[in-house]
Amino acid sequence: MARAREEILQDLADGVLNLDEELAVNTAHDAVEAGLDAYDAITNGLVRGMNRAGELYDEEEYFVPELLICSDAMYAALAVLEPHLKKDDSRVRQRCVIGVVEGDTHDIGKNLVKLMLDVGGFEIYDLGRNVPLADFVEKAKEVNADLICLSTLMTTTMNGMATVIEMLKEEGIRDRFKVLVGGGPISQAFADRIGADGYADNAASAVRVAKKVCNVAQAA
Amino acid sequence: MNHKERLLATLAGIPGDRPPFICPGGMMTMVVSEVMDQCHSFWPEAHSDPELMAGLTLAAHELAGIENVGVPFCMTVEAEGMGAQVGLGSKESEPRVERYILERFDQLERLTPLDPQSGRAAVCLEAIRILKRRAPELPVIANLSGPVSLATSLIDPLLYYRALRRDPEAAHRLTRHCTQELQRFGEVLIEAGADLICIADPSATGDIIGRGAFLEIALPYLNQLTDHFKERFGVPTIVHICGNVKALGDGLSQLSAHALSIDSLVGIDVLRELAPGRPTMGNISTILLEQGTPEQLARASRRCLEQGVDILAPACGIGPRTPLANIRAVAESVATPQDRA
Numbered sequence: 001m002a003r004a005r006e007e008i009l010q011d012l013a014d015g016v017l018n019l020d021e022e023l024a025v026n027t028a029h030d031a032v033e034a035g036l037d038a039y040d041a042i043t044n045g046l047v048r049g050m051n052r053a054g055e056l057y058d059e060e061e062y063f064v065p066e067l068l069i070c071s072d073a074m075y076a077a078l079a080v081l082e083p084h085l086k087k088d089d090s091r092v093r094q095r096c097v098i099g100v101v102e103g104d105t106h107d108i109g110k111n112l113v114k115l116m117l118d119v120g121g122f123e124i125y126d127l128g129r130n131v132p133l134a135d136f137v138e139k140a141k142e143v144n145a146d147l148i149c150l151s152t153l154m155t156t157t158m159n160g161m162a163t164v165i166e167m168l169k170e171e172g173i174r175d176r177f178k179v180l181v182g183g184g185p186i187s188q189a190f191a192d193r194i195g196a197d198g199y200a201d202n203a204a205s206a207v208r209v210a211k212k213v214c215n216v217a218q219a220a
Numbered sequence: 221m222n223h224k225e226r227l228l229a230t231l232a233g234i235p236g237d238r239p240p241f242i243c244p245g246g247m248m249t250m251v252v253s254e255v256m257d258q259c260h261s262f263w264p265e266a267h268s269d270p271e272l273m274a275g276l277t278l279a280a281h282e283l284a285g286i287e288n289v290g291v292p293f294c295m296t297v298e299a300e301g302m303g304a305q306v307g308l309g310s311k312e313s314e315p316r317v318e319r320y321i322l323e324r325f326d327q328l329e330r331l332t333p334l335d336p337q338s339g340r341a342a343v344c345l346e347a348i349r350i351l352k353r354r355a356p357e358l359p360v361i362a363n364l365s366g367p368v369s370l371a372t373s374l375i376d377p378l379l380y381y382r383a384l385r386r387d388p389e390a391a392h393r394l395t396r397h398c399t400q401e402l403q404r405f406g407e408v409l410i411e412a413g414a415d416l417i418c419i420a421d422p423s424a425t426g427d428i429i430g431r432g433a434f435l436e437i438a439l440p441y442l443n444q445l446t447d448h449f450k451e452r453f454g455v456p457t458i459v460h461i462c463g464n465v466k467a468l469g470d471g472l473s474q475l476s477a478h479a480l481s482i483d484s485l486v487g488i489d490v491l492r493e494l495a496p497g498r499p500t501m502g503n504i505s506t507i508l509l510e511q512g513t514p515e516q517l518a519r520a521s522r523r524c525l526e527q528g529v530d531i532l533a534p535a536c537g538i539g540p541r542t543p544l545a546n547i548r549a550v551a552e553s554v555a556t557p558q559d560r561a
Contacts, residue, residue, distance in 0.1 A: 019385065060467060063430035065381040072382070103313040108377060108428065130316075155506050156313060156539040184463075185507055 012045025028080035099127030245290025246363025264308035270346035285551025290361030299373035352413030362414035366421020426467030484535035521553035
């Protein structure tokens with residue numbers, strides 16, 4: 001007998017939240033078998049679990065290892081569900097170019113933000129770490145991005161963020177993109193000073209800020 | 221009291237005539253562009269030449285008033301010696317790992333034994349000998365990467381962090397191996413003349429791995445190193461913890477290091493509460509050092525001193541663009557008329 005929708009969604013969320021990849025994947029198969037809408041299973045099951053994991057990270061109950069394993073469980077279950085997504089479920093996603101600025105190879109924070117933005121519905125173009133500053137501008141133009149996310153852990157490289165914003169201004173395309181900054185030494189005051197559109201101090205809040213600045217962009 | 225006597229007394233828990241001001245080196249590098257320009261020794265060349273390396277840290281003492289010398293200026297020497305591919309950076313960017321040697325935890329046989337007589341390990345060794353000769357009155361600090369930071373320079377940190385949960389024994393095997401190599405390297409550096417060891421383990425901060433994992437994977441190995449250097453050589457160790465130490469709770473007080481150095485996120489008073497009875501070290505913001513004025517730095521230093529800091533130091537590595545005048549302002553805040561004479 002096919003399982004009830006509520007129960008399946010709960011197990012999907014729990015599998016992700018409780019670092020239980022086996023439960024998440026098995027439940028994803030159950031969902032397919034039960035004929036549950038794949039979009040429903042992803043957004044109200046897997047993503048709900050991942051968002052809850054993000055909250056626990058915010059509250060310092062989960063740390064990086066836990067968040068990574070939650071995301072592994074989510075992606076493994078996602079791979080089961082994705083082929084069953086209906087065509088019209090491929091909604092328009094906001095495009096986001098993300099990377100760690102040149103001179104810095106610390107990309108844990110960037111990877112967490114990328115993950116949460118992906119879960120949050122953004123289409124991600126990840127340039128990786130130690131990214132030449134001009135590449136952010138080039139990629140953003142190429143994919144017609146909505147958002148540029150710059151990350152660094154080091155005081156020595158944080159000024160590169162200001163340079164990226166200057167480059168956008170010089171090309172006269174600053175208004176086309178929202179720029180978000182984050183990382184160890186970055187603060188709201190620094191973000192304001194260099195003229196960034198937003199700052200977030202962790203991966204969970206990065207999604208909130210990204211959605212906020214992008215919605216403002218749409219309304220304008 | 222000369223600078224060496226003062227620092228060693230402070231680390232032994234005997235208050236000196238005043239708090240020393242130090243920048244250990246390693247992750248907490250003291251080298252800035254103005255120093256490089258004035259002594260004509262530059263990054264990246266100085267990372268692989270013992271004369272240039274020793275010259276730079278000596279110049280930082282002479283020009284900026286930093287009361288120690290210390291090498292190296294990065295956290296890549298051990299990883300490179302064990303097989304990681306390292307790029308030496310530029311005048312204003314530090315060396316960094318470009319390619320990990322391990323793709324999986326079951327490849328430990330890929331690691332080469334760290335040979336202190338070759339490569340940049342030998343450069344550090346020789347630089348310490350030079351410093352011992354040229355600056356007998358200054359404490360010579362040998363900087364080691366922390367065990368978790370070394371492990372995450374050999375394998376992708378994201379694999380390592382997952383293993384803490386999924387396969388803790390694999391993470392332990394690699395970290396244990398790193399600790400053994402660090403212990404051997406530390407021994408040789410002490411025999412070459414290092415007066416103390418400073419270990420920074422930024423990959424093992426409470427904010428990243430949490431208190432539980434810190435107790436499990438970082439604490440025992442950091443203590444193994446500290447205890448070994450103390451018992452075998454009577455040499456003290458400083459451990460620097462990045463990030464918000466509040467996340468570690470009582471884990472901090474279990475470190476056997478002689479002194480604890482912290483980031484600027486929390487105050488010295490908080491550190492003293494978390495690890496009572498231990499010399500405290502810190503914690504001038506390196507962002508303020510780079511972007512503030514000498515007056516602001518003098519105020520920040522006074523604040524640390526008022527909170528009773530035992531060893532005045534930057535909270536992290538100083539950025540290469542930091543003005544010399546700002547570092548001097550910190551040095552001035554502890555200096556007595558005799559120092560100025």
